Every structure is written in structure tokens, then in C-alpha cells.
Amino acid sequence: MRAGKILLYAAAVVLAALPVVPVILLFFLAFSEHPIYVEGFTLKNFEFLKTGVLFSDHPLYSRLYPNVYTVMVNTFLLALGNMLLVVLVSSMAAYVISRYSFKGRSALLGAFLVIHGVPASVLLIALYYMLKATGLLNTLLGVVLVKMSVDLPLGVWVLKGFYDGIPWDTEIAALVDGASRVGAFFRIMLPLVSPGLFAVGLFSFLSGWGEYIFVYTFIQSSTNWTFSLLIQSLFSEMGGINLALVAALSIVYLIPVLAIFITGEKYLLRVTIGGVKG
Amino acid sequence: MRFILMRATMRKRGHVDKMAALLLAALLVAGLVAGYLIHWATAPSPADVVPKSEYDKLLKELEDLKKQVGAGPAPVEIVITAWTQGPERESVRRQTNLVDAANRLNQLFKVVGVPVTVKVEGEFSTASWTDYRKKLYLALEGGTGPCIFLSAHIDAATLAENGWIIPLDDYIEKYWNWTYYDVISGLWSSVTYKGKIWGIPQDTEARPIYYNKLLLKRLGWTDEMINDLPNKVLRGEFTLYDLLRVAKEAVDKGVVEPGYGIWHRPNAGPDWPIIYLAFGGELYDPATGKLVADMKVWKKYFDWFYEASMARSRVISDKLTALDFSRDIHPTVVAGKVLFWMGGIWHKGQWVSSFGLSEERFWEMFGFMLYPPGEKGGKPVTLSQPMAYYISKTCKHPEIAFLIITLATDSYLNSLHAVESAHLAILYSQLSDPTYTKDGFLAATGYMVEYAKYQPLHPKWGEYQTAIFEVVKGIETGAFTADKALETFRELLRTRLGDSVIIRE
Amino acid sequence: MKLSREASKKVLVLVMLLPAAATITLFLAFPAALTVLISLTELDYRFQWIWCGVGNYAKLFNSPVLQFIVKATAIYVAGTLAFNTLMGLVIALVSTRVHEGLGTFIRAIWLLPRVLPSVVWALLMMWIFSPLEHGFLNSLIVKAGGKPIPWTFLYHWPFLFIVNGFIGSSLSGIVFSSAIKSIPQDYIIAARVDGASSFTIVRKIILPMIKWHIAFFVAYNTLSLIASFEYILLTLNGGPGFYSTEVMILHAYHLAFGQYMVAMDFGYAATIVTILLVIGLVLSIAYWRVFRLRRLMIEPKLE
Incomplete structure (x- = not known):
């Protein structure tokens, strides 16, 4: 029994360490003195943070890559736009779906479920055509719209769960007090599902922040690049030459992700579960 | 760095008093118009070298342009x-030379009185x-x-078929004596599709096989043998199968690790047909305008790769x-672990500039040769893929765009590009331009162009x-x-x- | 004038639902239909609609690479699924049997790869498992005096299972854990009193009781894996070798967006996507029946 217990805990520790190890290695690499191997400690790989210019010591190469801060702003705009739109649209839709019975309700819910199951990347070709036809190709707005519609079904399902969890009595009490349905929605319901809004918000922020495939496919100009494109492009160019720099950029890219993960992990868990159980 | 300084001085000149500016500008014109007579970049010459007739000719050539831009006395920025x-x-x-060319064009416009300033963005x-x-x-x-955009010469077919670019024959004729008489004549065929010229060659290259001298030495080769290898290839005495044999010997003797005998690019690219060409294959049928696949030659090609x-x-x-x-x-190649590297001449530029290989170490470690013929007595080959500047159909000022390209097609500017990126010359005058000739590598690979074939122009x-x-x-x-x-x-x-391809059995 | 109750309800439903419904129609349903249409054309980088009937489908079924991409898809889906399910079970079994704080921590920490940007995760994996000496694992091996191992080359499938599996296992781990936690403790205690070993308890009690959760996860995960390719694109990109990891959807992506001279063969690529869409739809309907998902859609009782 005792030996079994030790074995169990040993397994638990290994299991807990597995996903973190790569990230810790990334930190080591980012502070490494050697450009490819993990060796020593230095801050020199983070020098680009001063001006945002990569390879600032080289007059020609420094002009080849977009400013890191421009890239950061683009990434932030994508993440923020995605978050606001998903929260806004899904909070309204989920409320109606949770509280009202209307024609096409189950069809809509079913559509949300199926769409969430199949990765939206299958639609890339058609979306590319549509964005091109509407002039939204190569714009961040186009990517935000696509990204938001892809993240929407999950948001609706998760928030529906939160609305379902609020007893009718609460809402009825507000209505009895003379509030309109709309008034009750804004004053009573929204505050009550705020953990849900928060969870969906965090999730869609992260999802926009980390997005690669839509940005890579729909954005061509480097002035509209996000972090994912910059890092991927540098990794394939510089991987064998200056991996530490790529790692340092990745660390900067990861800061909001890790911050949100550590503080909002409980909420993210809700979304993950919600995504499966509806 | 040098180029930044140059631009800085140019900018400064703009602030000097008018007379001096005019004089300097005239000097520039002298260089541009009579560039083939005097190397202005290396030996600035007095302004009065320009004959009056040349100046008048220039005025006449730009007369149309003046009318086109039409505007009043206030200068327009294009x-x-x-x-x-x-x-x-x-x-x-490839980019900054266009910017520099635009600066030169502005000086020129000022002198001739074209009320336009030009700016290159992109x-x-x-x-x-x-x-x-x-x-x-x-x-x-x-x-x-x-x-203006740059792309490979082979793109001319697709670009022209879709009507995205304009043919340049008329402009080339009009400005022939500015610089185009000087373009190495073989390059024009690389940008000619269906009888028209669609692009202006920007650079060209050759794709040699680099061999690691140090490894060959460990294989028992003498310096003499090593240095004679390119000549043996030229004479048709060293074939692709000899290449294979030497590489195999190196693997068997442990000089290189298994699989490190011959390396080639890891992805799709222009290099792939070279060995087919070395076995005497043809890729294009000019009579029908279709691609060709000679299956007998492809058999030899795949046999060779299978054997390797x-x-x-x-x-x-x-x-x-x-x-x-x-x-x-x-x-890995720079670390000296590969015996033969089927690369491109610009790789040398990359190795020295980005991969920490010093110039001396390069010469110590690497030799380079043409692709050996497939069979004894055959001709060695390589492949060139010239880059070209194109002008798009939607360009509002095609003639100005063309002038920028024309001024970028300059011995000095192009030599700077050639030396820094290890690409070959496009102008005859570059071959005697000291900027270009001081580079031993370009001098040593220049002969390869004579053996170079092009990829077919086909969508x-x-x-x-x-x-x-x-x-x-x-395989x-x-x-x-x-x-x-x-x-x-x-x-x-x-x-x-x-049916775009003719398969010959 | 006051609207009738019924009318005001309609307006409310409409207004609040419209953005979502419009988004879904415009960006998801419409493109799905458009994909099917594109598959019947020779649409390419010129963006001209040239109808060609089922020509593209004929071309696909005659293509020598079809067998490779189908095989790669099967291996990819089956292998990743197996990894996700087994790893999920391990996470669930271990995390529900250790101290609760540690268990929660394990489940939480496995979410990390999932929230990492895909690009960072892919570059980490490529660096750690690089086939050359400067890869992280190989640099350790070389330091210890061994010979570097070409990881991504020799073990390309296991590599991809790991890359994708660390993302997917968080989900299965969480689902299975909550299922295990809902098993009444009496059963397990009773079995233990009867002298059953831990292994027997897992096999005879726990697994049978969560089998529906496992089935649901497998079903759900199949649907999402069959059309996912982001991590393959970012790591092995269909290689090494001849279409060895080129799954169907990746092949479609390559045809549409990844050709060297940019043919952008949208029409042909759309045929593969259409086939995958049909498979997805059929599977969804099947799951709907099997898992009685209609339960999830119970109409609200009050209004």
C-alpha cells in the first residue's frame, strides 16, 4: 500500500511537471548567452524592447522587420476586438436561447454545436474568397470578424449554461418590481452571469492573441503582422542562427498569456468544460 | 553602412546653394548619360565632359514625359x-537601389526641368x-x-498571361542608350515570353556544386586534384556517377556520416531539373509552347537519385x-559536415554574412564547380534564375517607374548588390567595375553563366x-x-x- | 402605443439574436455552401468562375497521392485520439486519487499547452525534438557522449501525437476526472473491502462507469481532429518524405495556399474540403442520435 502510494505521487509529480517543462526551457533559452544552446545568463536577447527594432545594430536588416511594438499593438487589437465582439454577441444570444422558446431554437443550438465541433479552418478557402470580394483581405478587421464568428458558438454554449443556472425567481422578482425584460437583462441578469462573461472574455482574448492560421492566410503586409507571424517567420529564418532571440520574443508574447492563465485559470476551466458539455 | 552615408551626403547636397546644386546635378547627368565613357562613380569627371548634343538628346527624350506629367510650375510629388x-x-x-535610383532621377529632373519629384515606397x-x-x-x-515589383524571370509567363504587367519593348528601345545596350545579351531571352520583353533583369546567378576541400583531403586527394576538379568537370571527365562514387567512398571510409555525402535543397525550387538537364533532358518545346517530359531521361534521373x-x-x-x-x-554545411552541397552562389553571401563563416575560412573549406554531365564526354550544366523588375498594368506612371528601374540598372549600384548578396552581374560594364571585380568569388564563378540554362517560361x-x-x-x-x-x-x-505537358516515352 | 406582449417578445428575440445568427450565417454557413460551389469550378489565383462539373472530383480520385493523404489522415486521427484518451485517463485517474489540491493543480497545469499560442508551442516542440545536434534533447545526448537521434524524422507520427496530444489531453483529462468524481465512493470502498486491487477497481468499476464519457470524448475529438492541421503545418508540414504526414485537410491547404509558384488551386482544394465537410456532417448527425444530444436543447419551461 505504502509503495503504491509513493508510486502514485511520483506519477502525479511527473504528470504535473510534463506540460511546464517546455515553457521553463523556453525561459532558459531566452536568457541564454549562446544563440542556440542553453548556456549562462544574459539580458541581451531582450534588447529589442528598448526601441522595438530588431537587429538594431545592423543598418539594413533592422529595416526588414516590423517594429515589435507595432506587432504588439496589432496582436492586442485582434485579441481585444475578438473578446469584445464575442462577449457582446454571445451574451445577448445566449440569454434569448436560455430564456425563450421560439421557432428554430434547437436548429440554431444544434448549428452552434456542430460548428464548434468542426474546426473552422476547413472554411479557409471560402472565407478567403469572401474577404477578398469584400476588400477585407489583408486587414485586421477581416481577421477579427472571422475569428469572432469562429469563437462565437463556444461563447454561446458556455453563457447559456450560466444563464440556465440562474433561477427564474430572480428574474421574475425583478419583473414584478416593474422592470422591463430588457431592464431585467441589463440590471439583473448580466451582473449575475459576470463570471461567465469574464470566462468567455478571457478565453476569447487568449484565442485572438494566439491566433496563427487566419492571420497567416489572410494577412500579407508585414505592417499588419501579429506576434505569431513575426515569431514563425523569424524561427524559420533564424532558428539555426539565433534561436535565443526567437525565444526572447516568445517570452514577450507569452507574458499576457501566462498572466491570464495564472490568475484566470478557474474561469478557463469552466470554458473548457462548457465547450464539451454544453 | 556605406550606402547610408552616401544617401546622407546626397541629402546634404540639396541644401547647398543653387549654383553648386546645378553643377553637381549636371555632373550626375554626365555620369548617367555618358556612363559608358567615364566611370563617374569611381572617377568623378568635370561637368563639361557632357557634349551639348547629349544634353539636347536627353531633353528630347524626356520631352514626352514632361508633357505626360503635365502639371504647372509647382513640383508634383509622384x-x-x-x-x-x-x-x-x-x-x-533590390529595394534600396530603387530608392537610390529615384534620388538620382530627382536630380536629373531638376536639371532638365521636369517639375516632378519621385519617391519610392514599399x-x-x-x-x-x-x-x-x-x-x-x-x-x-x-x-x-x-x-514596380521584383520576381523571378519565370514568373513572366504567368504575369503576362494574366495581363498584370506591361511589355517593356518600347521603353527599352527609347532608353536603349541609357543603359540597356550594356545588359548582358543572353539575359533578355530569360524575360522574353511570346515575343515580348516583360521584365528588366535585376541580377542573375549560377547554381554550383560546392565541395568541401578539407573532407576531400581527408579522402586522400592532393591539392592539385582538388583544384583541378572544376576543370575535370568542364572537360566532361568527371560525371554525376563519379560524384556519387566519391561521395560513397567518403561515407564508406567514415570521412562523412552516412547520408552526408551529397546534400541538396530541402524544398521545391528551381534546382530540381538541373540533373535532368545534365543527362541531356529538355523541358520545353518551343514549337508548341508546351512543357516536355522525356521519360527516358527522367528514368536516368530517378535511377541516379535511387542509387544515391x-x-x-x-x-x-x-x-x-x-x-x-x-x-x-x-x-550543417558551414560546419563542414557535408561533402557536396548543391547550392547557389548566393549561399556564399549568406554564409559569410549570417552564418558566421569568415571569408578566409570559406576559401579554405569550399571549392565550387558546375554540375557534372550525366555521361562521360557530356557537357556540364548549371541553372540560372535571373530576377527581374516588372511594371504592373495598374501603374499610373509607367514611364517614371521605368526610369527608376533604368537608373537602378547601373553598374555601381548593381555591383554593390552583387557583391553583398553574391549574385552575378547583369551589365557588361560591371565585369570591369572595380566594385565588382574586387570580389574574387564572383570573378571565379562568372564563367558558369555560359553553361547556365533557364527554366521554361510556362504558367x-x-x-x-x-x-x-x-x-x-x-525515393x-x-x-x-x-x-x-x-x-x-x-x-x-x-x-x-x-495537356500542358508532352510526355515522351 | 404599446406593443402587444407577443410582438415585443418577437422584437426582443430578434434584436438580441440577430448579431449571432447573422454572424453564423455569414461567416460559417455561407462559406460552407460556397466551398461546395467552389469545388465545382476551376477557381484559382485568377479568381475566375469556370464551372467544370465534377471534374475536380474525378481528378482527386485519379490522383496518385490520394491513397497517401487518406492513410495519413487515418493514422493521424487514430493515433492522436489514442494518445488523448489514454493520457486523459492517466490524468484523471492520478489526479482524482492524490491529494485534492495536487489533483486540481495537475488538471490546471495541463491547460497550459492549450492556452499557449500555437506558434510558440510548435517552435518549442521543434526545438526540443530537432533532428540535428542543436535540438534540445540531442544537445543533452551529445553532451552525455551519445549520438544525436533524428527524432522528428524517425518518429514523425509519435512526434505529432505528442505535439497535438498535449493540447487534447487537457480536455479529456478534465472530462474524465469529473466523471470519476461523480462515481459514488461506496462502490469503490466496497470493492476495496472485498480485497480488490487498484487495477481491478479501475478496470471493473471505474472504466465501465465512465464509458459513455469516453465514448463522447472520442466522438467529439474525432470530429475536430479530422479537419485540424495547424500543428502539422507549423511543424512537419506534410513531411518527412512523400506525403508521409500530409493529412487531407493539409493537402487542401497546400493546394490552395502553399504552392511554390502559387497556383492557388481553390477549386481542386475545395473538393477535399467538401468531402471532409460531408464526413463531418454525417458524423455530427450520428452523434446527435447516439448521445441523445437533444436533451441539451430542452425548451425553457417559463417565459
Whole structure:
């Protein structure tokens, strides 16, 4: 029994360490003195943070890559736009779906479920055509719209769960007090599902922040690049030459992700579960 | 650095008093018009060298242009957009030379009295060719493309077929004596499609096989033998199978690790047909305008790769196509672990500038030669893929764009590009330009151009070339024997190219 | 004038639902239909609609690479699924049997790869498992005096299972854990009193009681794996070798966006996507029946 217990805990520790190890290695690499191997400690790989210019010591190469801060702003705009739109649209839709019975309700819910199951990347070709036809190709707005519609079904399902969890009595009490349905929605319901809004918000922020495939496919100009494109492009160019720099950029890219993960992990868990159980 | 300084001085000149500015500008004109008489860049000459007749001729040539831009006395600023591509960073002068050319054009306009200032905007891309072309084609198709852009000469076919670019024959004729008489004549055919010239060559290159001298020495070769290797190839005494034999010997004797005998690029690209050409294959039928696949020659091609694979001679690694160019391959070649590297001359530029190989070490470690012929007594080959500047159909000021390209097609500017990025000259005058000639590597590889063939200009060539690569990948990783490879290749060509290709059995 | 109750309800439903419904129709349903249409054309980088009937489908079924991409898809889906399910079970079994704080921590920490940007995760994996000496694992091996191992080359499928599996296992781990936690403790205690070993308890009690959860996860995960390719694109990109890891959807992506001279063969690529869409739809309907998902859609009782 005792030996079994030790074995169990040993397994638990290994299991807990597995996903973190790569990230810790990334930190080591980012502070490494050697450009490819993990060796020593230095801050020199983070020098680009001063001006945002990569390879600032080289007059020609420094002009080849977009400013890191421009890239950061683009990434932030994508993440923020995605978050606001998903929260806004899904909070309204989920409320109606949770509280009202209307024609096409189950069809809509079913559509949300199926769409969430199949990765939206299958639609890339058609979306590319549509964005091109509407002039939204190569714009961040186009990517935000696509990204938001892809993240929407999950948001609706998760928030529906939160609305379902609020007893009718609460809402009825507000209505009895003379509030309109709309008034009750804004004053009573929204505050009550705020953990849900928060969870969906965090999730869609992260999802926009980390997005690669839509940005890579729909954005061509480097002035509209996000972090994912910059890092991927540098990794394939510089991987064998200056991996530490790529790692340092990745660390900067990861800061909001890790911050949100550590503080909002409980909420993210809700979304993950919600995504499966509806 | 030098180029920044140069620009800075140019800017300063603008502030000096008017007379001096005029004088200096006239000096520039002297250089441009009579550039073939006097090397202005190296030996600035007094302004009065320009004969009056030349000046009048210039005025006349630009008369049309003056009318075109039409505007009143207030100078107009015209922005010309330009996109260029590496992907290697060393080739950034493809972009900055256009900027410098625009500055020169402004000086020229000032002197001749064209009330226009020109500005070049745009970006140099280090993305992969696939991504660059994607971005370019999309913009061209949507009518939002840049005025000037750089792409490979083979793209002329697709670009012209879609009506995205304008033919340049008339402009070239009009401005012939500015610089175009000086373009190495063989290059024009690389940008000619259906009888018209569509692009202005920007640079050219050769794709040699680099050999590692240190490893050959460890194999028991004397310095003499090593240095004579390129000549043996030239004489047709050293064939592709000899190459294989030497590489196999190196593997067997442990001089290199198994699979490190011969390395080639890991992805689709222009290099793939070279060995087919070395076996005497043809890719294009001028009579019908169709691509050609001579299956007898392709059989020899796949036999050779099969013989080289890990299943047989263990010369070409089965992992090779799983590697990344910059991440894995260049560092390994530079570290001296590969005996033969089927590369391009610009790789030398990349190695020295980005991969920590010193100039001395390069010469100590590497030699370079043409691709040996497939059979004894055959002719060695290589492949050149010139880059070209194109002008898009939507460009509002094609003539000004053309003038910018014309001024960028300059011995000094182009030599700077050639030396820094290890590309070959496009102008005869470069061959005697000290900027160019002081580079020993370019001098030593220059002869290869005579043996260079071009890829065919055909809209479906990309798919043909990708199919070659895919099948070779299959052979090397053990999925195909030579016969199976040939069969698959035939099927791929049939399904993907349909009647664009003539398959000769 | 006051609207009737019924009318005001309609307006409310409409207004609040419209953005979502419009988004879904415009960006998801419409493109799905458009994909099917594109598959019947020769649409390419010139963006011209040239109808060609089922020509593209004929081309696909005659293509010598079809067998490779189908095989790769099957291996990819089956292998990743197996990894996700088994790893999920391990996470669930271990995390529900250790101290609760540690268990929660394990489940939480496995979410990390899932929230990491895909590009960072892919570059980490490529660096750690690089086939050359400067890869992290190989640099350790070389330091210890061994010979570098070409990881991504020799073990390309296991590599991809790991890359994708660390993302997917968080989900299965969480689902299975909550299922195990809902098993009444009496059963397990009773079995233990009867002298059953831990292994027997897992096999005879726990697994049978969560089998529906496992089935649901497998079903759900199949649907999402069959059309996912982001991590393959970012790591092995269909290689090494001849279409060895080129799954169907990746092949479609390559045809549409990844060709060297940018043919942008949208029409042909759309045929593969259409086939995958049909498979997805059929599977969804089947799951709907099997898992009685209609339960999830019970109409609200009050209004």
C-alpha cells in the first residue's frame, strides 16, 4: 500500500511537471548567452524592447522587420476586438436561447454545436474568397470578424449554461418590481452571469492573441503582422542562427498569456468544460 | 553602412546653394548619360565632359514625359510603390537601389526641368517565395499591386498571361542608350515570353556544386586534384556517377556520416531539373509552347537519385527533406559536415554574412564547380534564375517607374548588390567595375553563366517542378524505387498538368 | 402605443439574436455552401468562375497521392485520439486519487499547452525534438557522449501525437476526472473491502462507469481532429518524405495556399474540403442520435 502510494505521487509529480517543462526551457533559452544552446545568463536577447527594432545594430536588416511594438499593438487589437465582439454577441444570444422558446431554437443550438465541433479552418478557402470580394483581405478587421464568428458558438454554449443556472425567481422578482425584460437583462441578469462573461472574455482574448492560421492566410503586409507571424517567420529564418532571440520574443508574447492563465485559470476551466458539455 | 552615408551626403547636397546644386546635378547627368565613357562613380569627371548634343538628346527624350506629367510650375510629388523579395536578407539592395535610383532621377529632373519629384515606397520581403508570390498575385489581381515589383524571370509567363504587367519593348528601345545596350545579351531571352520583353533583369546567378576541400583531403586527394576538379568537370571527365562514387567512398571510409555525402535543397525550387538537364533532358518545346517530359531521361534521373539514396549508396540522407534551410541545413554545411552541397552562389553571401563563416575560412573549406554531365564526354550544366523588375498594368506612371528601374540598372549600384548578396552581374560594364571585380568569388564563378540554362517560361512550370521534388522526396525516404518513382511522376504530371505537358516515352 | 406582449417578445428575440445568427450565417454557413460551389469550378489565383462539373472530383480520385493523404489522415486521427484518451485517463485517474489540491493543480497545469499560442508551442516542440545536434534533447545526448537521434524524422507520427496530444489531453483529462468524481465512493470502498486491487477497481468499476464519457470524448475529438492541421503545418508540414504526414485537410491547404509558384488551386482544394465537410456532417448527425444530444436543447419551461 505504502509503495503504491509513493508510486502514485511520483506519477502525479511527473504528470504535473510534463506540460511546464517546455515553457521553463523556453525561459532558459531566452536568457541564454549562446544563440542556440542553453548556456549562462544574459539580458541581451531582450534588447529589442528598448526601441522595438530588431537587429538594431545592423543598418539594413533592422529595416526588414516590423517594429515589435507595432506587432504588439496589432496582436492586442485582434485579441481585444475578438473578446469584445464575442462577449457582446454571445451574451445577448445566449440569454434569448436560455430564456425563450421560439421557432428554430434547437436548429440554431444544434448549428452552434456542430460548428464548434468542426474546426473552422476547413472554411479557409471560402472565407478567403469572401474577404477578398469584400476588400477585407489583408486587414485586421477581416481577421477579427472571422475569428469572432469562429469563437462565437463556444461563447454561446458556455453563457447559456450560466444563464440556465440562474433561477427564474430572480428574474421574475425583478419583473414584478416593474422592470422591463430588457431592464431585467441589463440590471439583473448580466451582473449575475459576470463570471461567465469574464470566462468567455478571457478565453476569447487568449484565442485572438494566439491566433496563427487566419492571420497567416489572410494577412500579407508585414505592417499588419501579429506576434505569431513575426515569431514563425523569424524561427524559420533564424532558428539555426539565433534561436535565443526567437525565444526572447516568445517570452514577450507569452507574458499576457501566462498572466491570464495564472490568475484566470478557474474561469478557463469552466470554458473548457462548457465547450464539451454544453 | 556605406550606402547610408552616401544617401546622407546626397541629402546634404540639396541644401547647398543653387549654383553648386546645378553643377553637381549636371555632373550626375554626365555620369548617367555618358556612363559608358567615364566611370563617374569611381572617377568623378568635370561637368563639361557632357557634349551639348547629349544634353539636347536627353531633353528630347524626356520631352514626352514632361508633357505626360503635365502639371504647372509647382513640383508634383509622384509616389512609386515597389515590392521586392529576398528571401535572403543580403539581397535588400533590390529595394534600396530603387530608392537610390529615384534620388538620382530627382536630380536629373531638376536639371532638365521636369517639375516632378519621385519617391519610392514599399517593402523588401524576407518571406518565403510562396508567401511573397501569394501576396503579390493577390494584389495584382485586385488591382492594388505595386507599380514596380521584383520576381523571378519565370514568373513572366504567368504575369503576362494574366495581363498584370506591361511589355517593356518600347521603353527599352527609347532608353536603349541609357543603359540597356550594356545588359548582358543572353539575359533578355530569360524575360522574353511570346515575343515580348516583360521584365528588366535585376541580377542573375549560377547554381554550383560546392565541395568541401578539407573532407576531400581527408579522402586522400592532393591539392592539385582538388583544384583541378572544376576543370575535370568542364572537360566532361568527371560525371554525376563519379560524384556519387566519391561521395560513397567518403561515407564508406567514415570521412562523412552516412547520408552526408551529397546534400541538396530541402524544398521545391528551381534546382530540381538541373540533373535532368545534365543527362541531356529538355523541358520545353518551343514549337508548341508546351512543357516536355522525356521519360527516358527522367528514368536516368530517378535511377541516379535511387542509387544515391540510403537504400543504396547512403550518400543522400533520407532526413534531408525534413530539414529546414536556415535552421538546419546551412549551419550543417558551414560546419563542414557535408561533402557536396548543391547550392547557389548566393549561399556564399549568406554564409559569410549570417552564418558566421569568415571569408578566409570559406576559401579554405569550399571549392565550387558546375554540375557534372550525366555521361562521360557530356557537357556540364548549371541553372540560372535571373530576377527581374516588372511594371504592373495598374501603374499610373509607367514611364517614371521605368526610369527608376533604368537608373537602378547601373553598374555601381548593381555591383554593390552583387557583391553583398553574391549574385552575378547583369551589365557588361560591371565585369570591369572595380566594385565588382574586387570580389574574387564572383570573378571565379562568372564563367558558369555560359553553361547556365533557364527554366521554361510556362504558367504550369511550378507544378511540374514541385512534382519532381515530391517524387525525389519519395525515393530518398524509401517510399519508391526508381521504377515506382517514374510511374508516380508520370501520373502526377498527367493529373496535374493535363495537356500542358508532352510526355515522351 | 404599446406593443402587444407577443410582438415585443418577437422584437426582443430578434434584436438580441440577430448579431449571432447573422454572424453564423455569414461567416460559417455561407462559406460552407460556397466551398461546395467552389469545388465545382476551376477557381484559382485568377479568381475566375469556370464551372467544370465534377471534374475536380474525378481528378482527386485519379490522383496518385490520394491513397497517401487518406492513410495519413487515418493514422493521424487514430493515433492522436489514442494518445488523448489514454493520457486523459492517466490524468484523471492520478489526479482524482492524490491529494485534492495536487489533483486540481495537475488538471490546471495541463491547460497550459492549450492556452499557449500555437506558434510558440510548435517552435518549442521543434526545438526540443530537432533532428540535428542543436535540438534540445540531442544537445543533452551529445553532451552525455551519445549520438544525436533524428527524432522528428524517425518518429514523425509519435512526434505529432505528442505535439497535438498535449493540447487534447487537457480536455479529456478534465472530462474524465469529473466523471470519476461523480462515481459514488461506496462502490469503490466496497470493492476495496472485498480485497480488490487498484487495477481491478479501475478496470471493473471505474472504466465501465465512465464509458459513455469516453465514448463522447472520442466522438467529439474525432470530429475536430479530422479537419485540424495547424500543428502539422507549423511543424512537419506534410513531411518527412512523400506525403508521409500530409493529412487531407493539409493537402487542401497546400493546394490552395502553399504552392511554390502559387497556383492557388481553390477549386481542386475545395473538393477535399467538401468531402471532409460531408464526413463531418454525417458524423455530427450520428452523434446527435447516439448521445441523445437533444436533451441539451430542452425548451425553457417559463417565459
